[in-house]
Amino acid sequence: MKYMLLIQQGSTPLPGSPEWDRLSQDEQKAVYTGYQAVNETPGVTPGAWLEAPEAATTVRVQDGKTLTTDGPFVAVKEALGGYLFLEADDLDAAIELASRIPPARMGGAVEVRPIKEQ
Numbered sequence: 714m715k716y717m718l719l720i721q722q723g724s725t726p727l728p729g730s731p732e733w734d735r736l737s738q739d740e741q742k743a744v745y746t747g748y749q750a751v752n753e754t755p756g757v758t759p760g761a762w763l764e765a766p767e768a769a770t771t772v773r774v775q776d777g778k779t780l781t782t783d784g785p786f787v788a789v790k791e792a793l794g795g796y797l798f799l800e801a802d803d804l805d806a807a808i809e810l811a812s813r814i815p816p817a818r819m820g821g822a823v824e825v826r827p828i829k830e831q
Contacts, residue, residue, distance in 0.1 A: 751814055
């Protein structure tokens with residue numbers, strides 16, 4: 714089964730932020746090590762980190778006109794921070810991997826969504 718893991722940053726400290734700078738060197742290293750271990754897990758296809766929600770542009774078409782708005786319409790705790798793909802035997806394996814992604818334990822969340830076979 715294939716899954717997409719959507720990483721929601723929530724209140725997870727991001728590198729370069731004051732909150733990140735308040736983490737100890739060991740805590741910062743643990744985040745990087747955690748991501749590296751996840752990306753090296755068999756079946757994982759790493760995705761990409763996304764810029765902050767403020768950098769996004771939302772596009773809608775209304776009455777035939779393209780409308781753009783700065784940023785998404787989400788609460789910050791729901792903002793997508795990144796993603797990855799996983800091919801695993803079952804949902805339990807995907808949940809186990811999701812629990813190892815740093816934001817899952819640092820104020821964010823990871824949504825595990827099966828990919829619909831076509």
